[in-house]
Amino acid sequence: MDARQLEYFVAIVDHDGFGRAAQHLHIAQPSLSQSIANLERELGIPLFHRIGRGVVLSTAGRELIEPARQVLRDLRTARATMASAKGLRRGTVELVTMPSPGIEPLSALTRRFTRRFPGITIDASAAFTPGEVVDKVRQGVCELGLVGASGPVSAPGVDVLPLEEQPFVLVGGPDGEFPADDPISHAALACARMIVSPAGSLMRQVVDDLLAEGAEVQIVAEVAHRTSILPLVLQGVGLAVLPSAWAPLARRAGARTARLDPTAHLQIALLSRTAPLTPAAQAFLAVARTYTPIDHLNGPIDTGADQPG
Numbered sequence: 001m002d003a004r005q006l007e008y009f010v011a012i013v014d015h016d017g018f019g020r021a022a023q024h025l026h027i028a029q030p031s032l033s034q035s036i037a038n039l040e041r042e043l044g045i046p047l048f049h050r051i052g053r054g055v056v057l058s059t060a061g062r063e064l065i066e067p068a069r070q071v072l073r074d075l076r077t078a079r080a081t082m083a084s085a086k087g088l089r090r091g092t093v094e095l096v097t098m099p100s101p102g103i104e105p106l107s108a109l110t111r112r113f114t115r116r117f118p119g120i121t122i123d124a125s126a127a128f129t130p131g132e133v134v135d136k137v138r139q140g141v142c143e144l145g146l147v148g149a150s151g152p153v154s155a156p157g158v159d160v161l162p163l164e165e166q167p168f169v170l171v172g173g174p175d176g177e178f179p180a181d182d183p184i185s186h187a188a189l190a191c192a193r194m195i196v197s198p199a200g201s202l203m204r205q206v207v208d209d210l211l212a213e214g215a216e217v218q219i220v221a222e223v224a225h226r227t228s229i230l231p232l233v234l235q236g237v238g239l240a241v242l243p244s245a246w247a248p249l250a251r252r253a254g255a256r257t258a259r260l261d262p263t264a265h266l267q268i269a270l271l272s273r274t275a276p277l278t279p280a281a282q283a284f285l286a287v288a289r290t291y292t293p294i295d296h297l298n299g300p301i302d303t304g305a306d307q308p309g
Contacts, residue, residue, distance in 0.1 A: 003075055005039040006068040008032055009047060013065055017054055069140035070275070077278045091280035092121045095144035096136045098128060099226045101268045104245035105163055105291055106146055113287045120280050134158055137271045143281040145271040148243065150202050153269050161270040161285070164293035166243040168206050168263045173236045174254040183261035186210055193238035195221045195229050206241045206264055230255070244296040257297060 011021040012032075022029040040046050047061035057065065093113070097106055102124065110122050125142065127133045130153055133145035138157040147153055153160055170189075172178040179188040189210060194217050197203045203226070210217050220238045223229050229240050234253055242250070243266045247257045270288045277285065 001039060001042060003072065005035055006071055008035050009039065009061075010065065010068050010072060012036065012048070012055070013057065013061075066139050073140040073143070073273075074275070077276055090119050091278065092123050093144065093278075093280045093284045094123045094125075094142045095146065095281075095284070096125045096127045096133055096142040097146035098130070098133060098148050099126075100166065100243040100245050100266060101146035101148050101163075102126070103249065104166075104296060105268060105288075109284070109288055109291060112290075113284050116287065117280070117283060120283070122284075133271060137273055140273065140275075143273055143277055144284060146268065147271055148202075148266040148268050150205075150264065151267060153267075153271065155271075157274055158271045159274055161272070161288055163268045163270055163288065163291055166245050166266040166268060166296065168203065168241050168260060168266070169244050169247055169297060170239055170258050170260055171230065171233050171242050171246065171250050172239045172256045173233050174256065176236045176239075178239070178256050179258065181258070183259035183263075185261055186213055186215055189239075190216050192217045193220045194218065195223060195232050195238045195240040197226055197229065198222060198224055201226075202264060202266060203241055203243070206260070247296045259297065 008021070008025065011025055012018055015021040015024050018029055018032055018036075022032045025032065036047065043060070045060045046058050047064060048055040049058055106124065114120065114122065125136075127136060127145070130147045130149045133147045134153070134155045136142050137145040138155065145158075148166070152162070170179070170184055177192075181188055194207055196207050196219050199208070207217065207219070218238075221232060223232065229242065230246060230250055230253065232238070233240050233250070233255055241260070250257055270285070272281070272285055
């Protein structure tokens with residue numbers, strides 16, 4: 001068993017089959033198939049079940065995938081560590097983020113980091129639940145993860161750096177009806193037309209709580225893609241409840257924002273692997289430790305100025 005075979009194995013899993021994996025790896029599919037066949041012969045057990053033209057992981061394959069990711073991650077860490085002996089000039093920070101922390105604090109952290117390390121690339125993939133972020137970090141798919149949850153995140157195999165709490169706020173278009181008060185009471189939202197995310201999200205829970213209190217709000221759109229909510233608000237479709245990280249962007253686009261009273265809070269944290277990190281990830285984590293929470297509704301715009309350390 002060698003690193004190349006493990007890389008091929010992981011690529012087949014991540015790209016849902018031999019064909020897409022071969023395209024991603026820029027090799028011929030027969031060569032990929034032969035390499036996996038050699039690995040299975042060496043291990044003495046099949047890693048995939050062939051079903052028609054597709055494949056699914058065998059029990060042994062499911063057992064191998066996490067150790068394989070760890071081996072490949074550790075090899076990349078070792079190579080990056082050796083390269084860093086010449087100075088942290090190149091590399092990639094691989095992180096996964098949920099939508100709201102992907103607005104802020106990711107923007108501020110990325111601005112600070114790339115100004116300090118202009119040769120390093122931020123590779124940010126998407127996840128939509130805290131559990132997805134934890135799994136991807138713990139399994140070695142990414143080294144770092146930005147998560148937003150209703151309470152503190154704690155999970156075996158990951159370290160947690162709390163960053164800030166974001167209150168949920170009301171966002172409305174520039175021309176439609178919008179309550180005059182700030183903060184806005186739940187009673188002031190009677191008869192409001194609301195754009196919501198699907199059930200299960202904390203954003204949706206705020207609106208569901210209004211309904212449970214007897215508020216006669218009308219859900220006019222339920223949108224799975226949370227990045228579509230603000231454009232719908234700007235088109236006058238309705239109001240929305242969003243974490244305060246969206247407020248600066250919403251105001252720059254012409255929307256109105258106001259606090260809710262009472263409201264829930266989204267707790268933002270940066271997760272990292274407990275295993276050794278690449279120098280680039282270590283540097284990003286160091287920048288994150290200097291992050292100072294701001295009031296996204298009324299606070300100053302983060303200039304991203306370098307800080308010591």
